[in-house]
Each structure stands twice: as C-alpha cells, then as structure tokens.
Amino acid sequence: MKYLFSHWKKLSLKIKDFRRVFLFLDYDGTLTPIVSRPEDARLSTSVKKIIKELNSYPGLSIAIISGRSLKDTKKLVSIRGLVYAGNHGLEIEQGNRKIKRSIEPSSRPLLENIQSSLEDKLKGIKGVIVEDKGLTLSVHFRMARLEHRARIRSIFKKILKPHITSQRLKVTSGKMVLEVRPAVEWHKGMAVLAILGRGKALPIYIGDDVTDTDAFRALKGKGVSIFVGKPEKSIKADYYLKDTKETELFLKQMLDLLCLT
Ligand SMILES: [Mg+2]
Incomplete structure (x- = not known):
C-alpha cells in the first residue's frame, strides 16, 4: 500500500483523465473518528461542507456506504442528493431507486x-x-x-x-x-458494483475496516481503493491515509482538483 499523499500527483492525473468519478465513502472511522457510543459519531461541519460541494459537481457522484442501518446513515450524514447504502449495502437508496436485498422473511x-x-x-x-x-x-x-x-x-x-x-x-x-x-451472499463490494452500474465513472472507495476489504477487492483493476489507518500487509488497497483528518484533506484536494479542471 502506498501513502496517498506521496503519490498524489500521479493519482490526480488519473482522476483528471476520467470525465466521471464515483466516490464511495464509508462512515465510521473514515469520515468520523471511531467513538465509544455509535450515536456520538457526528459528521463535522467542515467535512459536511466539502461533501456537499463535491456533490455539486456534475461529473462527480457520491455514495455513503455503511454498516449502520440505512435510516441511521441518512440521518447522520443528512446531505441531499447522495446515494446511501446501509447495512453494508443490504439496503440501498439511489435517487428514486430503492434496492433492498431480499432476505428470507423468517x-x-x-x-x-x-x-x-x-x-x-x-x-x-x-x-x-x-x-x-x-x-x-x-x-x-x-x-x-x-x-x-x-x-x-x-x-x-x-x-x-x-x-x-x-x-x-x-x-x-x-x-x-x-x-x-x-446468510445471503452480499457485501460492500457487491453493493459498490450494483451502485456503479454500467457507467464509465472511475470508482474511488475509502474505508477503514475489514468489511471494506470486500469493496477493495471488487474494485481491483477497475478503480482506486483507499484504506484509512495503519497500513497492514493483510489489507490490499491501492493507497492509505493515516486517519480521518487525512480523509478530509483528501476530499479537500479532490475539490481543488475539480476547481482547476
Ligand atoms: Mg468504518
């Protein structure tokens, strides 16, 4: 895994090459620091503002993909016009399209x-x-x-x-x-591919936990995967960021990049 900011130049050129980018963001530990009580993980005003601004660019789409329930995820982020995936993607809300993975009624x-x-x-x-x-x-x-x-x-x-x-x-x-x-065959990786559809966007996925590695794997050779935390050999992502502060910095750099193009 490479440290993202040491390779930003190369990555930014790749991002610029694509006319569309689809940004997938995990919530806990990626956008907000991990806290003792899950209900205390609030999105900072600055991160919220950057996500809103990023989402206003026509060439950029954003999905929040969390292990929390869809309802909880939407409530915590509360930005209109994003794609939301809760329960690791078992329930997805993409515009008017609602996908709920069918599970046995029992x-x-x-x-x-x-x-x-x-x-x-x-x-x-x-x-x-x-x-x-x-x-x-x-x-x-x-x-x-x-x-x-x-x-x-x-x-x-x-x-x-x-x-x-x-x-x-x-x-x-x-x-x-x-x-x-x-016990259904479903994880964040499959959710990412379902949301992405057949569009020609470059998917960029940022996550910090074991459940995110399914998404890293799904995007291998198709997009860019970014791990948040201490790099470990067992985690196979293209890049890493040290903490949630650096996620914010990365999002800010994405914004600057879009402003320049
Ligand atoms: Mg997480």
Whole structure:
C-alpha cells in the first residue's frame, strides 16, 4: 500500500483523465473518528461542507456506504442528493431507486429472538450495546472492560453457532463490534458494483475496516481503493491515509482538483 499523499500527483492525473468519478465513502472511522457510543459519531461541519460541494459537481457522484442501518446513515450524514447504502449495502437508496436485498422473511423474527438472547446473556457485562439495525444486529463492546471481551465473544459464538451451522445466519466482525447478518451472499463490494452500474465513472472507495476489504477487492483493476489507518500487509488497497483528518484533506484536494479542471 502506498501513502496517498506521496503519490498524489500521479493519482490526480488519473482522476483528471476520467470525465466521471464515483466516490464511495464509508462512515465510521473514515469520515468520523471511531467513538465509544455509535450515536456520538457526528459528521463535522467542515467535512459536511466539502461533501456537499463535491456533490455539486456534475461529473462527480457520491455514495455513503455503511454498516449502520440505512435510516441511521441518512440521518447522520443528512446531505441531499447522495446515494446511501446501509447495512453494508443490504439496503440501498439511489435517487428514486430503492434496492433492498431480499432476505428470507423468517430472518426478522429469528434476529429478534437472537437479540433477546444476546441481551439476556450479556446484560451482566457493563459496556455492551446490542443494536437492532433491522436487517442485521450489532454487538458493540468498545466500552466493555478488556478482561470481559473474551467472555463477550464466547457468549456471542455460543448463541450464534446453531444458526451458522444451519446456514441461516452469518457473523462478521469489525472494530470492537460483532455482527449478525442473514446468510445471503452480499457485501460492500457487491453493493459498490450494483451502485456503479454500467457507467464509465472511475470508482474511488475509502474505508477503514475489514468489511471494506470486500469493496477493495471488487474494485481491483477497475478503480482506486483507499484504506484509512495503519497500513497492514493483510489489507490490499491501492493507497492509505493515516486517519480521518487525512480523509478530509483528501476530499479537500479532490475539490481543488475539480476547481482547476
Ligand atoms: Mg468504518
């Protein structure tokens, strides 16, 4: 992975070469720093302003693609005219087009059952939040004590195991979060390709977590992938940015580039 700002010149020429650009932005850890309580991750006024300005360019489209529910993502970003993808793309809103990945109708009551079991078994452990995101569930444990984390994982595993074996659900993990999803073949990478469609735009994807690597993979040879965080060998993106401050700087440079062309 290359440090983006050391290769900005080359990348900017590539971006200029394309008449259209489709910018895909993850939310938590990419646009806003990771916080203890998910509801506290607010978009800064400056980032919001840059995204709005970028979106006003006819040659540039922007999609926000998050593990949060669609409703939550839209509420937090609250900029009109963007494409929004929630639950890792299980639900997408692109203009008037709404795509909801069809899942087995019985998934919902099953998720509700699992939610109550998780809440019941985890209620003795301080700092755990079980979040209902409609199509998926999240167990956040950033605020839990270090020595309780192994227990949280083992309770989670025990409750989910039979449903994974029966292939009705699957689990994924991110930064201090465990997730339960319906067992459909779908991830951020497939969502990105669905949003992109057949247009000739250059896709640029920025994300900070394991779930974003599906998108990095999907764009290999087709677009530009940017990881936010400490570069690790296991993460295969074209470039990296050190933190969310640098994401803002990159977006600002994109804006300057568009102003010049
Ligand atoms: Mg993220």
